[in-house]
Amino acid sequence: MKFSVIISTYNRENILPMCLDSLVTQNFPAEDFEIIIVNNNSTDRTEEVVESYIKKYPDINIKYYFVPRPGQVYARQIGILAAKNEILSFTDDDAILVPDWLNEIKKVFMINDKVAGVAGKIKIKWDETPPEWIYDYERQLGRLDYGSEIKIEPGLYMNAGNLSIKRDILFEVGGFNPEMVGEWLIGDGETGLWKKLYKKNYLIGWAPAALMYHYQSAKKNATVEDIERRFHNNGICIPYNIYAVDREGFKPLIKNSFYAAKQWMRWSIRKIKYDILENEKNKYYAIFRKAFYFAQISYTFKILFNREFRNMLGNNDWSINFNKK
Structure with missing residues (x-):
């Protein structure tokens, strides 16, 4: 081997x-x-x-x-x-x-x-x-x-x-x-x-x-900014799969964005609460969850309103489908 x-x-x-x-x-x-x-x-x-x-x-x-x-x-x-x-x-x-x-x-x-x-x-x-x-x-x-x-x-x-x-x-x-x-x-x-x-x-x-x-x-x-970025990237995976992998179209994409917006608001309120309580551990988690859901909203808007981005998603030139030698 x-x-x-x-x-x-x-x-x-x-x-x-x-x-x-x-x-x-x-x-x-x-x-x-x-x-x-x-x-x-x-x-x-x-x-x-x-x-x-x-x-x-x-x-x-x-x-x-x-x-x-x-x-x-x-x-x-x-x-x-x-x-x-x-x-x-x-x-x-x-x-x-x-x-x-x-x-x-x-x-x-x-x-x-x-x-x-x-x-x-x-x-x-x-x-x-x-x-x-x-x-x-x-x-x-x-x-x-x-x-x-x-x-x-x-x-x-x-x-x-x-x-x-x-x-x-x-x-x-x-x-x-x-x-x-x-x-x-x-x-x-x-x-x-x-x-x-x-x-x-x-x-x-x-x-x-x-x-x-x-x-x-x-x-x-080991910074809040770096972990927030990683949660944001994970959030993108949700609408990406709906649109580019499973090919479900705009309706499920928009439905998911409404759910994500609801969750983003929920975690925004919690973040304010933890700020007041000076609960640093929970505050960080709320920041990361906000990033996760906001990514889904912004990514969905990019798909809906940016044709160049949609074309890139549909291009699929990263797929390895060449004939094996």
């Missing part, structure tokens, strides 16, 4: 080496995996960083591609199409993988040949001690934990920071859904991929020892 590890990166010249260091030191035969780094239009020294690893580790198959078109989904497309091996393993440019990462993923695939994909455990690695409240929201930063035992069942969610999938199956379901495309957050990314696998009842494995540490900056990521 051979692996293609795919990393899309953008302006992470200082963080990317941590990820690459953890990959070039894997306890796995060098001839059985390749590392594919896709630079999604970075303006820093990312290319020089990758070239230095290619020179330093000639025995490891490291491939580098530059994709000028904005959008992680397009970067992943190139990585997927460039991959030569049967298992595609996706991780982030701010990931630190344990030395037996690939071995542990392989172990779960070998248990049952019907396994379509494998999710690995994700823990948050802070650069410094963050404020206490953030630990309740580490899931928003990618933390994933289904326990310490290997399991195989339909419907297990896979986070793209630690996601491995059979290449043929990824092609069959059309790959990832879009996320950021230029300045617009279009869709639901890895969640969309998971939903497509779930609808087909594919088996997903859990590899608890295939651990990824997700490096996070306390000053940047």
Whole structure:
């Protein structure tokens, strides 16, 4: 069983080496995996960083591609199409993988040949001690934990920071859904991929020892603003699925926006209440819920009144549906 590890990166010249260091030191035969780094239009020294690893580790198959078109989904497309091996393993440019990462993923695939994909455990690695409240929201930063035992069942969610999938199956379901495309957050990314696998009842494995540490900056990521942004992005997934995935049309979209408006008002009132009571924990949660519902309203208006945006949603050029070689 051979692996293609795919990393899309953008302006992470200082963080990317941590990820690459953890990959070039894997306890796995060098001839059985390749590392594919896709630079999604970075303006820093990312290319020089990758070239230095290619020179330093000639025995490891490291491939580098530059994709000028904005959008992680397009970067992943190139990585997927460039991959030569049967298992595609996706991780982030701010990931630190344990030395037996690939071995542990392989172990779960070998248990049952019907396994379509494998999710690995994700823990948050802070650069410094963050404020206490953030630990309740580490899931928003990618933390994933289904326990310490290997399991195989339909419907297990896979986070793209630690996601491995059979290449043929990824092609069959059309790959990832879009996320950021230029300045617009279009869709639901890895969640969309998971939903497509779930609808087909594919088996997903859990590899608890295939651990990824997700490096996070306390000053940047342990902030109300960053978690609010993540709740906003999650909210967008609701109208995106109604309109672009399930193709239900305008009526259900508008109905959902009225519900979202009602909920937004409800959480706005609660936020005022918690401000008065000086209840910081509940106030933060109210802020995040407001962001979740407001995103649905604003996204719906963008669909209804922005033709260019509607056309982009209907374009579907991020779908992986190319003929397999």
